[in-house]
Amino acid sequence: xxxxxxxxxxxxxxxxxxxxxxxxxxxxxxxxxxxxxxxxxxxxxxxxxxxxxxxxxxxxxxxxxxxxxxxxxxxxxxxxxxxxxxxxxxxxxxxxxxxxxxxxxxxxxxxxxxxxxxxxxxxxxxxxxxxxxxxxxxxxxxxxxxxx
Numbered sequence: 001x002x003x004x005x006x007x008x009x010x011x012x013x014x015x016x017x018x019x020x021x022x023x024x025x026x027x028x029x030x031x032x033x034x035x036x037x038x039x040x041x042x043x044x045x046x047x048x049x050x051x052x053x054x055x056x057x058x059x060x061x062x063x064x065x066x067x068x069x070x071x072x073x074x075x076x077x078x079x080x081x082x083x084x085x086x087x088x089x090x091x092x093x094x095x096x097x098x099x100x101x102x103x104x105x106x107x108x109x110x111x112x113x114x115x116x117x118x119x120x121x122x123x124x125x126x127x128x129x130x131x132x133x134x135x136x137x138x139x140x141x142x143x144x145x146x147x148x
Contacts, residue, residue: 023057023068027123038125041134045069045120052114054085069121076118077111084110105148109141116141 024046026039033039046057049072055061057068075083088110116137119129129137 021058023062026125028125033125036125037131038128041120041128041131042122042125044131044134045117045122045128048113048117049121052085052088052110052117053083054087055083069118069123072114073118076114080107080111080114084114105144109145112137112141 024043026033026042029035029039046068049068050056053068053072055068055071059068062068062071072083081089116129116134120134122128
């Protein structure tokens with residue numbers, strides 16, 4: 001049996017289409033922008049928000065112009081407990097009166113992670129957090145958690 005390899009013709013263009021799930025791909029890809037690290041940052045931000053809220057960007061509540069980014073942005077930081085996955089909130093410390101403390105380290109870390117997710121998922125690529133700053137901020141959050 002013979003095998004044959006066909007190399008691409010150098011005179012033909014070979015374009016790779018952007019594939020992904022609605023809600024995770026950067027908005028600029030819908031306008032024909034090239035694949036970029038800015039788009040990856042957007043997707044990472046949406047993934048962070050999904051992990052923190054237990055909501056998918058395609059959930060039914062995100063209709064009529066509301067999306068996961070805006071949902072998280074509008075809640076942070078005052079109403080963070082309303083949007084965070086309840087399983088994550090079971091770790092939040094309580095103050096002496098038994099009420100949730102807005103200043104406890106775990107609560108502050110949840111707020112910080114959601115802020116990173118929001119900063120990564122800004123609509124405009126120029127407004128998104130740089131990936132090196134994302135790493136720095138997440139390492140800072142990890143240090144706070146490790147101290148407590």
